[in-house]
Amino acid sequence: MLRTPAFPIFPGPIFVGTILFGMAFAAHANTLYKCADAKGAIAFQSEPCPANARTMATRDYIPEAAAPIPAPERTKASSTPIRIATTHRERRASKRTPRDIAKQRCQSAKLAEQAYRDRRGLDISFEQLRKISDRTVEACWGL
Structure with missing residues (x-):
């Protein structure tokens, strides 16, 4: 008579799937x-604290x-070819306006x-943000 062991040799796909699932999350934690x-300055970092600082707390996270970074928008190219002004009158007429x-x-x-x-993330x-915003407002003033 053939007896089956109390614990099967192959634990089953559910058990193996659970172990693999747990390992996948552990690898990314x-x-x-x-x-x-x-x-007394506080710093949060992903590396252990240096020797001259003390660890106040640790936390595991995923x-x-x-x-995804969006691709820059591209403008459609006009169907007419670009023509370079050749005469003085054409060059003067093609100058950009102050606006x-x-x-x-x-x-x-x-x-x-x-x-x-x-770049800064x-x-x-607040001061840096205000400074760069003021430059933009100044450049766009009156438009």
Whole structure:
């Protein structure tokens, strides 16, 4: 007579799936450290605290997936070819107006502000934010 063991040799797909699922989350978990230096300044970081700082708290976390970066919008190319002005009269007529120059300056200021915010992320003070916003407002004033 053939007897089956109390615990099967192969534990089953549910057990294996549970173990693999847990390992997947454990592989992506990180530790956040709250450190305080001798002066009392608090820092949050993903590496252990340096020797001159004490660890106040640790916390395991799972980082969120980064949002995809949208592709820059492209303008449709006009169907007419670009013609270069050849005579003095044509060159003079094709100059940009002061309003066009102001619009260009405003657009450049907006792009510079967005690039600065993207580069700094959440590590930006109120004063820095106000300063870059004031530059944009000044460039776009009157449009």
